[in-house]
Amino acid sequence: MSQKWFGFTILDAQPVVRGWLNRKWKLDTMHGVFLLKSYHSDRYRLYDESDFVRALRWQSEIHSQGLPCPQIRMHQGAQLHSTPSGQRFMVMTFCDGERFIPGQATYGQMHSLGAATGLMHQISWWER
Template identity: 35%
Template sequence: MGISTGTPGQIYLDLKQASENLLGLSFSNPIPLTLGLLNLKWKVQTERGIFVVKQFSKERYESFGLKQVAFEQEFALREQLRQYEHGTPCPRLLTNNHNVIHVSENGERFVVIEFMSGDNLLPGTFTKSQMYSLGKVTAHMHNVFNDGTHGKETITKFVPPSIKQRLEKWKQISAQSIGNEKALHLISKQIAATEHFYSTG
């Protein structure tokens, strides 16, 4: 797959041209997004709303085997599109001839995703209603993913521990953390939360 060439600005222009050709979408007012490792991203205005264009860095995934990474990215993004179509609140991906990942003339792999605004919440700041909503959405995602579309594994890859096992584990960690008041405070909160779910489950 080679290595990305050009400056971020040149790569953006390459993706802009490809998006016009493949998706009939004209970009303007690009704003670089800096979170994430090596993948270049821009928030852009279009005649169909605000989108994010994301380039997949070849350098980032080179040591993992680019073909395998490309396969896994394709699977994940197709599932995201399927989740969107089944009502999961996630960004919509734009497709061309059923492709979710597009390739520019210079060989850059990229996606165009609907922009969704939101806030990053710090740990411990979620309200009860937000946690309840998160749980409902997570359950919905699992139900969609496990609807048989992807087949079924014959061997369970992960069996979550029981709540009793979780409590025992946290109490062991608590005993090992004596003297570390900050850790003990956090562990006690985790134990209290686990016991709450155990009593209401």
């Protein structure tokens, strides 16, 4: 799948255990580190597919504007993909990070988060 669709060979894959129902893997490749996100069918059914596509396009737009956001990998002009069995997934650059401990964020961290959020609101991609 990875060579056929994205032009890279997976050297190692490690599960990422976070989130609700969706499954994720950190993929180490010769072309960088990526995250594969596989959408759980029960959760996927809760949303209209056009909302997923719009959210992924918005994420791509905020990444292209220089905001700290993973870049979504495209294949044949699409960001959301499906296996032959119908499993929906997407691939994006992997971003290491740490979760904030409630009440422990510094002033600088909160300022940076607020500034990035403000810039995201200036990009009205979601409304288009």
